[in-house]
Amino acid sequence: MKHIVIIGNGISGVTLARHIRKLSDKKITIISAETDYFFSRTALMYVYMGHMKFEHTKPYENWFWKKNRIELKKGYVKNVETKSKTLHFAEGDTMQYDKLIIATGSKPNKFGWPGQDLNGVMGMYHKQDLENLEKHAPNKEVCKRAVIVGGGLIGIELAEMLNSRDIPVTFLVREDSFWNGVLPQGESKMINRHIKNHHIDLRLSTNLKEIKSDENGYVKSIIIEETGEEIPCNVVGLTAGVTPNIDFLKDSEIELGRGVKVNRFLETNIKDVYAIGDCAEQHEAIGNRRPIEAVWYTGRMMGETLAQTICGNKIEYKPGHWFNSAKFLDIEYQTYGWVFGERGRPEYEKHFHWKHNDDTKCITVAYHKDTKEFLGINTFGIRMRHETFDTWLTEKRDVDYVINHLSEANFDPEFYSTFKNEILKAYNNQLQIA
Amino acid sequence: MSHKLNHSMSLAKPDALDISNKQKIALAVGIVGLFILVLALFNTNFPNKAIFLSLSLGLIIVGIVVYARDAYLNKLEGIKNDGVWFKSISSRGIWGWIVGIILTTFYIVLYFFPKYLGLGSDGEANSGLIGLFDPLSQLLGGRNASQWFVYGTLYTVAILAFGYKFILKYRHNRYQQLRTVSVMFFQLGFAFLIPEFMYVMNNDLPYYDLKSIWPLNYYIFDEWSVNGFLSNGNIGLALLLFGIISIFVITPILTYKYGKRWYCSWVCGCGGLAETAGDSFRQLSSKKMSAWKLERWLIHTVLVFSVLMTTAVIYTYLGYDKNDFWLTRDVFIALVIGFLTLVFAAVMFFKRQELGKDAKYGAIGFFVAITVLLVMHFTGTTENLFYVKASVLRSSYGIYIGSIFSGVIGTGFYPILGNRSWCRFGCPMAAVLGFQQRMFSKFRITTNGGQCISCGNCSNSCEMGIDVRAYAQKGENIVRSSCVGCGICSAVCPRGVLKLENDSMKGRINPTEILLGNDVDLMDLVNQK
Numbered sequence: 013m014k015h016i017v018i019i020g021n022g023i024s025g026v027t028l029a030r031h032i033r034k035l036s037d038k039k040i041t042i043i044s045a046e047t048d049y050f051f052s053r054t055a056l057m058y059v060y061m062g063h064m065k066f067e068h069t070k071p072y073e074n075w076f077w078k079k080n081r082i083e084l085k086k087g088y089v090k091n092v093e094t095k096s097k098t099l100h101f102a103e104g105d106t107m108q109y110d111k112l113i114i115a116t117g118s119k120p121n122k123f124g125w126p127g128q129d130l131n132g133v134m135g136m137y138h139k140q141d142l143e144n145l146e147k148h149a150p151n152k153e154v155c156k157r158a159v160i161v162g163g164g165l166i167g168i169e170l171a172e173m174l175n176s177r178d179i180p181v182t183f184l185v186r187e188d189s190f191w192n193g194v195l196p197q198g199e200s201k202m203i204n205r206h207i208k209n210h211h212i213d214l215r216l217s218t219n220l221k222e223i224k225s226d227e228n229g230y231v232k233s234i235i236i237e238e239t240g241e242e243i244p245c246n247v248v249g250l251t252a253g254v255t256p257n258i259d260f261l262k263d264s265e266i267e268l269g270r271g272v273k274v275n276r277f278l279e280t281n282i283k284d285v286y287a288i289g290d291c292a293e294q295h296e297a298i299g300n301r302r303p304i305e306a307v308w309y310t311g312r313m314m315g316e317t318l319a320q321t322i323c324g325n326k327i328e329y330k331p332g333h334w335f336n337s338a339k340f341l342d343i344e345y346q347t348y349g350w351v352f353g354e355r356g357r358p359e360y361e362k363h364f365h366w367k368h369n370d371d372t373k374c375i376t377v378a379y380h381k382d383t384k385e386f387l388g389i390n391t392f393g394i395r396m397r398h399e400t401f402d403t404w405l406t407e408k409r410d411v412d413y414v415i416n417h418l419s420e421a422n423f424d425p426e427f428y429s430t431f432k433n434e435i436l437k438a439y440n441n442q443l444q445i446a
Numbered sequence: 447m448s449h450k451l452n453h454s455m456s457l458a459k460p461d462a463l464d465i466s467n468k469q470k471i472a473l474a475v476g477i478v479g480l481f482i483l484v485l486a487l488f489n490t491n492f493p494n495k496a497i498f499l500s501l502s503l504g505l506i507i508v509g510i511v512v513y514a515r516d517a518y519l520n521k522l523e524g525i526k527n528d529g530v531w532f533k534s535i536s537s538r539g540i541w542g543w544i545v546g547i548i549l550t551t552f553y554i555v556l557y558f559f560p561k562y563l564g565l566g567s568d569g570e571a572n573s574g575l576i577g578l579f580d581p582l583s584q585l586l587g588g589r590n591a592s593q594w595f596v597y598g599t600l601y602t603v604a605i606l607a608f609g610y611k612f613i614l615k616y617r618h619n620r621y622q623q624l625r626t627v628s629v630m631f632f633q634l635g636f637a638f639l640i641p642e643f644m645y646v647m648n649n650d651l652p653y654y655d656l657k658s659i660w661p662l663n664y665y666i667f668d669e670w671s672v673n674g675f676l677s678n679g680n681i682g683l684a685l686l687l688f689g690i691i692s693i694f695v696i697t698p699i700l701t702y703k704y705g706k707r708w709y710c711s712w713v714c715g716c717g718g719l720a721e722t723a724g725d726s727f728r729q730l731s732s733k734k735m736s737a738w739k740l741e742r743w744l745i746h747t748v749l750v751f752s753v754l755m756t757t758a759v760i761y762t763y764l765g766y767d768k769n770d771f772w773l774t775r776d777v778f779i780a781l782v783i784g785f786l787t788l789v790f791a792a793v794m795f796f797k798r799q800e801l802g803k804d805a806k807y808g809a810i811g812f813f814v815a816i817t818v819l820l821v822m823h824f825t826g827t828t829e830n831l832f833y834v835k836a837s838v839l840r841s842s843y844g845i846y847i848g849s850i851f852s853g854v855i856g857t858g859f860y861p862i863l864g865n866r867s868w869c870r871f872g873c874p875m876a877a878v879l880g881f882q883q884r885m886f887s888k889f890r891i892t893t894n895g896g897q898c899i900s901c902g903n904c905s906n907s908c909e910m911g912i913d914v915r916a917y918a919q920k921g922e923n924i925v926r927s928s929c930v931g932c933g934i935c936s937a938v939c940p941r942g943v944l945k946l947e948n949d950s951m952k953g954r955i956n957p958t959e960i961l962l963g964n965d966v967d968l969m970d971l972v973n974q975k
Contacts, residue, residue, distance in 0.1 A: 023900070034959070055901035062529035063938075064729075064906045071900045071915055073735060176528040209522060308899050313964040320968065330965035337897050339940040342524030342618075346897070346942055372523075395942035398895025398962055406966075423894055423945050425936055427620035 015039045016322060017099065017109035019089050023308055024289030025115035026050045027315030028322075029082050035323040040081070041107070043099075045088035047139050049074060054308060056142045057169045061176040066139075092264045094282045111322060114261070114272050114280075114287040115315075118254035118306050121162075125250075127223030132231035133248045136170045145173070149247045152179045157245040159183075159234050161220045162252030163190050165338050168203075170249045171212050172341050182213040182243055184220055184236070186252075192353050196376050198365045199392060200353070203340050205371060210341055223248050254306050256291040269293045271304045276328040278318050286322075288314035298331065300350050307336060333405045334388070335398060343372055348401035349388025351378040361387060364411065366438045368393070368431060375435065379411035386414045394431070395423035415439045464529060468516045476509025486578040487563065496581035503599075507607045514611035523618035525938050527907075535861065536726045542861035550858030557849040560593035587642040594653075598638055601719060605633045608722035615725075621933050621946070625711055629718035632657055637715045651678050654685055657713050659692045661752040662875035664848055668840070669763040698882055704948055705889025706879035707931020714875075716868060719857065720909065721932060724865025728909035728934065731864030737911055741871050741928065748847055749877040750815055755843045757782050758822060758836040779823045783816055797885055800955070847872065866909040870928055880927030888948040889931065890955075891924035893917060895962035897943045904935035904944060918943050921961040925954055 016032060018025040021044035029040050042050075055069040077084055088102040092112065099107045120135025122128045132148045134141050149155035158174050160167050163185030174181045187193060190207065192200040207214045219237035226232040233244045256271035267273040267281040271293030278286050287293075289311035294303045301310075313331055320327045337346045352361060362381040367374035373393030379386050386409050389401065400421035404414055419432045465473070482502035485492075492498040518526060535541040555562050564574020572580055576591050579599060583591035609630040616622035636657045644651055652674035660666050666689050675682035700708045710717045731737075757779075764775045790812045798805055856868025869876050883889060891914070898921070904914035910928045914935045917924045924944075936944040959972040 031959075052900040052902060054899040055903070058901065058903060061527070062532040063525075063527040064902060065531050068902045068906045071902065071919060309896055309963055312896075312961070316960050316964055317968060320972075327965070327968060330968070332963050332966055332969075335896065335963055337899075337941040342522055344940065344942050395894070395945070398897055402895065402962060423892075423942060425619060425621045425933060426946060427624055429620075 013037070013039050014110040015041065015108065016111050016113070017107060018042045018113045018115055019099075020044060020115035020117055020289070020291075021047065021050045021084070022053060022115060022117050022289060022311065023050075024117075024311035024315045025113065027312045028113060028115065028288060028319050030080070031316055031319030032322055033080050033082060035319060038323075039083070041083040041085055041109075043085045043087055043089060043107075045086065045102075048084065048086055049077070051139070053137070056136070056139065057173050060142060060145060060173045089260055091260060092266065092285075094265050094285060097284070110284065112285045113318065113322075114258070114266075114285070114291060115289045115311075116257045116260075116291050117311075118290040119257040120166075120250055121253045121255050122250060123252065125161075125220055125222060127225055127231070128250065130223055130225050130231050130248075131229050132246055133223060133250060135250050136166050136173075137254065145247070145249075149174060149177070149179055151177055155179050155246040157182065157243070158247040158249060159220075159243055159245045160249040160251055161234075162250065163187060164251060164253060165191070166254075167249070167251035168207070168340050170251055171207070172210075174247075174249075175210055175212060175341075179247075180211075180213070182215060182245070183207065184215050184218045186217070186219055188217045190214070190216070193355050195353050195390065196351065196363055196365065197354060198367060199374055199376060199390060202367060202371060202374055202392065203343065206341055206343055254290065256293065256304065258291050269303075276330070277321055277326065278314060278329050286318055288318055298329075299334075301331070301334065309336065333402050335402075340392075343393050344395065345390070345392050346396055346398075347388065347390045348396065348398065349378070349386070349405050351376055351388040351390045364415070364439055364442060366431075366435050368434075373431070377411060377414060384410040384412065386411050389414070397421045397423045464533070466516055469513050472509045472511075472513035472516065474509075475512065476506050479503065479505030479507075479509060483575060483578070487575045489564070489574050492578065495578050499578050499582060502578075503603055506603060510607035511610055514614050517611075518614040518617065526615050527938065530726070530729060536729070538730065538862060546859055546861040549860065550854055553849075553854040553858045556593055556597055557853060563593050563596065565593050566590075583642075586639065587645045589645070589649075601715070602633050602638045604723040605715075605718045606630055608725065609718075612722050612725055616937065619933075619937050622937060625933070626722065628712045629714075629721060632713050633715055633718050648678060648681065650674065651682060651685070654689075655715070656685075656688065658715065659697065659709075659875060660689060661693075661749070661756065661878065662714070662716070662873060663689075664752055664756065664843060664874075667756055667760050669759070672763075693878070697879065698886075701879055701882040701889075702887050705887050705931050705946075706876070706883040706927075706929070707889065707946070709879055710869065710876060710930035711932045716852065716856070716873065717866075717930060720860075720865040720869060724857075724860050724909075727860045727865040729864070729906050730862065731866060731870065731909055731911035733905050733908070733911050733913045735913075738913075741911070744871045745873070745877045745880075746811065748851075748872050749874040750811060751843065751847070752874040753786075754815065754818055754822075755836075755839045757819060759840050761822070762836040775823070779819060783819055786812065786815060793885060847874075864909055864911070866911075866930070869930065870910050876928070876930075883929070884925065884927040886951065888951060888954075890947065890949070891917075891929065891935065892945045892947055892949070893921050893923055894941075894943045894945065896921060896964075897941045899941055901940060903938040903940065907934045907938050909934070914944070921956075921958045923954060923956055 016038050018029055018041065021042045025042055029042055032038055032040055049070050050072065051069040052071060055064065058064045059066050059069060090100050090102045092099055097109050099109065118137065120137050127133065134144045136145070149158060157180045159182045160170050161184045163183065167183065171181050171183050189197065189200040190203045204214060204216070221235040221237040223231055224233045224235065231246055231248050233242050234248060235242050258268060258272055261268060261272065265282060266285060271291050272280055272287035273295060274280055274287050274292045275295060278288055278292060280287055290304070290306040292314065297303045310331065314329055317327055317329045333349055335348050339345065352358065360380050360382065361378050364377045365374065375392070375394065376390040377386070378388045386404060389396065415436060418435060419430050422430055479502045482498055531537045535545060561567060564572050564576040566572045571577070572590055576593055576596050579591035579596045582599065583589060583595045609626045612626050613623050637655045641653050641655055644654065652671045665671055672686065675686040711721055761775055761778060764773060764778055765771060766774055768774045793808065794805065801808065851872040852868045856872065859867060898918040900915055900919045902915050904918060908914050909932060910930055912924065912926050912929060914924060931946055933946050936946055960969045
């Protein structure tokens with residue numbers, strides 16, 4: 013019986029294991045040094061906020077793994093010897109594999125800031141980060157202020173977490189508006205205001221210069237690059253993006269770039285070794301996607317795809333239309349298709365933007381300026397139906413059609429106001445002006 | 447670690463630290479209101495009962511209202527679950543147990559020892575707590591209070607005050623607000639005021655809460671109740687007919703159109719209390735597979751018990767001679783068996799494939815029920831049915847199911863088992879509606895393509911213990927008999943994945959292997975099977 017070994021028990025590895033089990037009788041082992049069981053990383057924030065307990069973040073009950081004959085091993089893989097197909101663990105033992113899948117995800121970026129390894133400096137990615145935060149920021153008495161460095165999705169989640177315990181937060185964002193490398197201006201500005209409404213001290217166009225230590229090696233304060241201002245704090249959250257978590261492969265023969273280099277079949281340069289999820293790097297980006305996609309959904313999709321290949325139905329990783337979602341404090345965000353921010357926007361891409369008066373809802377529809385083809389939508393505070401937009405993108409509908417049929421795609425709870433007429437009116441006005 | 451239960455034995459830390467000074471004052475005000483009730487319980491003789499009763503209820507309501515306003519109106523609209531698993535009251539901590547024990551004790555005294563609440567027996571005047579409520583009862587119904595009047599009043603106050611709190615908590619969510627206004631309206635009007643007014647107009651009519659439908663209202667077809675209706679002319683007859691039509695006509699139609707939620711989370715009194723006063727405990731329901739298995743056995747057993755019990759009870763007071771009344775024992779038993787057979791045959795014909803091995807359990811249950819009915823019919827005499835007195839059957843149902851299960855455990859254990867343990871494990875009405883919902887209803891919770899991130903907020907907040915995430919992360923719609931359609935899973939979802947809706951029956955249940963967003967060919971290949 014073939015032994016399939018998966019390093020990493022995140023969404024990619026676990027999806028892969030589940031699908032291999034559905035398709036075959038192979039022996040499956042999942043290795044993790046982080047936790048005994050699969051949990052939803054995206055839910056860690058809710059544990060700190062007291063919405064859930066850690067056990068609620070586990071999508072499957074503990075008996076699930078035995079019942080489905082998926083073996084779980086807790087251990088840290090120190091290195092991989094591909095010639096003899098052997099894994100060496102930090103604990104000293106070894107394991108043989110027939111096929112190896114690297115699904116080790118990411119780790120938080122550190123850019124060599126002075127003091128970045130002090131006590132009280134942390135990312136927010138692993139379960140250990142959560143435990144660390146609980147230790148350094150249990151309440152506002154112990155942690156008088158926290159500084160978050162990096163204005164992305166994890167940064168704003170960390171801000172929300174600390175805010176839930178009334179811990180004052182200073183939020184340093186390199187860009188001149190929140191996440192505007194991705195979001196168009198109108199949306200990004202709206203989120204800026206929303207962050208400030210939550211009494212979070214948002215500092216735009218602001219970089220970290222260094223983190224200062226007290227006499228015991230704990231964080232005492234940070235210094236801002238631009239102004240030299242010193243902000244006293246007890247916790248520093250480093251949330252300036254993530255990098256593939258692949259240091260343990262440096263001495264192996266597996267080809268590495270920023271991540272583990274894979275082809276469209278998710279195969280590495282070594283036979284029988286594959287990589288999926290956050291740590292996989294495509295030789296060439298697929299469409300508008302990035303070569304490394306550190307997103308929950310793409311991890312899952314790679315797992316679904318690779319299971320086919322491993323079970324004898326060799327198939328390319330061929331993701332469908334792009335989609336994603338997030339939540340910025342109280343505002344939900346969904347995106348379908350491509351909508352670019354100022355940076356990297358193709359010259360043919362035009363936008364229609366509508367914002368509600370209450371400053372918590374808006375949409376941006378991207379379309380081709382010549383053909384009027386609908387390219388994508390960002391929606392804030394209004395839920396939209398994935399399936400409908402997926403169909404419209406496939407059918408290459410034009411922007412008029414999409415705006416006129418927007419209510420068909422609405423996914424808000426019953427009795428919610430729809431903004432159909434308002435949006436349509438704004439759209440028609442824009443046409444007249446243009 | 448924060449995910450551990452709060453086992454602090456301290457009464458002040460860490461809970462009281464989390465609330466503002468205004469909330470502390472509000473709590474104090476509410477407690478003073480409650481304290482007046484406690485004083486009354488210990489037979490304090492208040493000079494003017496009307497004033498003290500108003501004061502007590504008023505203070506309780508003001509306390510809750512002020513507390514809620516301070517808790518929610520100072521923050522931006524959004525999900526307000528911060529610290530739910532840290533607070534001892536809502537995480538089975540010391541306060542949770544204290545409240546649970548107080549509530550349970552109250553229910554035991556209420557059901558079994560009303561005299562300790564001050565109920566006057568043999569024409570004596572009420573005293574104590576029940577006596578305190580006399581003025582209000584006189585005002586509404588022109589008679590002295592009973593323990594049920596006291597209970598009904600407190601119940602209504604709880605739904606109204608905590609309903610207000612719930613509306614503020616979800617002030618961004620119209621579905622939640624309308625639903626809550628609806629349960630507040632039905633409790634105040636249908637359960638509390640209308641029966642009192644009906645009594646004023648015609649004091650021979652049995653107490654009838656129009657929205658309480660058999661089998662939840664298990665005594666509506668009792669001899670005294672039916673006689674009460676029949677001896678009151680057209681109005682009584684109309685009410686009795688309404689009771690029959692409710693379960694056999696109105697219920698299936700509304701459930702078909704809107705799902706069981708039209709009743710369970712919009713109308714029902716038990717549901718109303720669970721959704722308002724019980725809201726803080728919704729996360730305590732068990733999501734384990736084993737709990738689901740227990741639920742299915744327990745609730746259906748209660749349903750079978752209640753059908754047999756009701757049949758037996760009606761059977762006993764029917765005659766043999768069709769010249770007296772067309773509905774004789776023979777006709778009645780034939781009707782019951784015929785109806786059950788019809789339902790069973792229809793389900794087997796249309797839903798056999800869908801049910802899989804559950805069909806077997808259904809069949810066993812059906813034949814057991816029919817056998818019991820037949821044995822009952824052919825062995826029964828006027829007194830003994832199936833060798834057990836129908837009256838014994840009826841009274842044990844009343845004690846074990848009607849009182850202990852629904853009241854003592856169902857509500858008393860809110861802070862331990864969650865706010866819907868009666869609805870989930872015991873309510874025969876929920877079983878009937880759930881069966882309708884599972885078999886033929888347009889209602890479902892739609893999952894939004896591939897957007898689920900398995901975070902578990904939905905499962906955590908499901909009061910019925912449905913592991914919503916297990917469906918959502920598979921891209922599968924949620925069609926479950928137990929779902930009461932409260933909509934909180936949808937509200938708390940951070941990614942906009944869940945939507946309660948009524949749509950066509952076709953494609954309602956849609957298990958998928960590969961979620962939307964992946965390669966189209968792969969989805970076709972795998973999902974076609």
